[in-house]
Each structure stands twice: as structure tokens, then as C-alpha cells.
Amino acid sequence: xxxxxxxxxxxxxxxxxxxxxxxxxxxxxxxxxxxxxxxxxxxxxxxxxxxxxxxxxxxxxxxxxxxxxxxxxxxxxxxxxxxxxxxxxxxxxxxxxxxxxxxxxxxxxxxxxxxxxxxxxxxxxxxxxxxxxxxxx
Amino acid sequence: xxxxxxxxxxxxxxxxxxxxxxxxxxxxxxxxxxxxxxxxxxxxxxxxxxxxxxxxxxxxxxxxxxxxxxxxxxxxxxxxxxxxxxxxxxxxxxxxxxxxxxxxx
Numbered sequence: 475x476x477x478x479x480x481x482x483x484x485x486x487x488x489x490x491x492x493x494x495x496x497x498x499x500x501x502x503x504x505x506x507x508x509x510x511x512x513x514x515x516x517x518x519x520x521x522x523x524x525x526x527x528x529x530x531x532x533x534x535x536x537x538x539x540x541x542x543x544x545x546x547x548x549x550x551x552x553x554x555x556x557x558x559x560x561x562x563x564x565x566x567x568x569x570x571x572x573x574x575x576x577x578x579x580x581x582x583x584x585x586x587x588x589x590x591x592x593x594x595x596x597x598x599x600x601x602x603x604x605x606x607x608x609x610x611x
Numbered sequence: 612x613x614x615x616x617x618x619x620x621x622x623x624x625x626x627x628x629x630x631x632x633x634x635x636x637x638x639x640x641x642x643x644x645x646x647x648x649x650x651x652x653x654x655x656x657x658x659x660x661x662x663x664x665x666x667x668x669x670x671x672x673x674x675x676x677x678x679x680x681x682x683x684x685x686x687x688x689x690x691x692x693x694x695x696x697x698x699x700x701x702x703x704x705x706x707x708x709x710x711x712x713x714x715x716x
Contacts, residue, residue, distance in 0.1 A: 475708060477618075477671055489658060496661035511663045515671065515708070517618060518659035523651070524616075579682050580712055582689035585704035587682075605705075 475539055475581045475588055476503055476573075477515045480558070481522045482532040491561040492518050498557035499534075506549050507542055510594050513583065531568035532558055540575040541591040547573050612649035613640035618671040621657045624700055635695045636672070643688055644677040670700055673710045685711055 478499050480487065487495065496516040503514050521527065525535040534554050538547075551571040558569045578588040586604075589597035615636060624632070633650055640648035660667035672692060680688070693709045696702060 475710070477708070492659055493661065497664045500661070500664040514663060515667060515669055516661045516664075517655045517667070519653070519655070522653070524653070576710065576712070580685065581708065581710045582686070582693055583705070583708045585690065585693060587686055587689065 475513055475515075475576065475578075475583065476509070476536050477517070478503075478534060478536045478554075479522070479524055480516065480518045480532060480534050481525055481527055482518070482520055482562075483527065484520045486520075486531045486564065487518060487558070487562045494561050495557055498561075499554055502550060502553040502557065503536075503538075506546050506553070507538075507591065508594070509539075509591070510598060512598070513588070513594075525572075530570050531564055532562065532570075534558060534569070534571040536571070536573040537576055538573050539578045539581075539588060539591055541578070542573075542575070613644045613646050613677060614651075614675045615640065615648040616651045616653065616671075616673040618653045618655060618673075619700070620660045620667055620669070621654050623668060624670075628699055628701070631699045632696065635699060636674075636692070639692055639695060640674065643691075646677065648674065668702070669706050669708060670696055670702060671708045671710075672696055673712070675712045675714055677714065679713045680711065 499516050500511050500514040504511050525533045555569050555571045559566055578590050581588045584601055586601050637648040662669045688711055689709050693707045696707045
């Protein structure tokens, strides 16, 4: 978490651009929120069920941890829309980005409940220590 | 029915593994939330999944509980669900993301 889903009409987002958009989405989320890149997942679908496309050529839906400010979320949406438009050569009117909040305590990753925003460094340190001390398979 | 969205990477889960995961996930829902799971299985096309900006091997399991859960109840359930997926999808803990949501949120 976060999980970003990019749903688009077929061939709207060319294959070679997916890695570029995924890199941008990861960097944007981390730059705006301070979250570690390790947490960021980006998945692309064509005519997928989530999020519904409606009249848009591409939709980006981010399920993010609760606690981000409205300004942070607006920045995320604006920057990600610009990235998709740039790499897929789409007009901003064809691309919509939105996020929903999920409490960190509802999600487990790496066998640990996710940290609240701002507590990532301590979480990562504890998690990495746990992994290092775990018996190897 | 208990809603459950499972997102997997194409080519990383065999048909046999998928069948076992569907059964085990539904049994988990029945055992803990009183009803079988209605599973939406989404396969991310090859080359279309990224974690930390590089090709992803992660699975995401997102289930909605039948009631609001206290943290002390949710954490062991998240762990149990994650271990089902680690075992049958043959993923490491860092490759499994589980979420159990309260209903109607």
C-alpha cells in the first residue's frame, strides 16, 4: 500500500510507457508523502473492471493510507495526471486520477501491519531487523 | 457473501494454485466472517505490474469483513490470510499484501 491501478482503453497506454509511468507514480507518491518506494505498487489494465473507465481514456485509482492532507492528495492527482498525459500523449481531459483512504491498521505487508504516515522509518528498521533475524528457509 | 479482490501477476500462479487459493480464501471467510467469499480474481498482464518501480511479484488480497474489527482481532486475521497466500502462492512475506476492511467504508 499504496496500490495504484491504471485502467485505460486498449492501446491508449503503449507498453513501453508503462514502466515510465510506474516510475513516475512511485516517485510522485514518495516525494509528496515521504513514504518509502518499497510500499508502492502500480498495476496497469486495459478495459479492466477497476476503476470504471466511463468516458475517460485512462483512469488512475490510488488506494492510499489514511492521514494524507487534502493538499497532498491534490498534488498526487495533478502530478500523476501530468505523467500519464505526457507519456501516453493524452489530453488532460481524457485522464482522471483519484484516491481513497484506507487506515494503515487494516493492511499487512511483509507480515507486519503497516505504519501510520510518518512512522515508516521505525517500521522499516524493525521490519528489516526481523527479516535479518528470521531463520533462512 | 464476503467480497474479496485478489490481484496476482500473470504467469506466477498456476491453475492448480489458483484453485487452492480460491478454496482456502473462501474457507477463511467462512470460518471468520460466517460466509463464503465472492472472489474477484484480477490477473495483471505480464509487464504491467510494478512494485518499487520494478516488475512486481506481489499479490494483493483485499477482503471486506462482515463487521467492524478491533485492531486486536484484525491483526491475527491479516496474518492468517497472509500465511495462506504465502504458502499456496509460494510467495515471501514481502510479496503478500493483505487488507481486511470494515464493511461500508
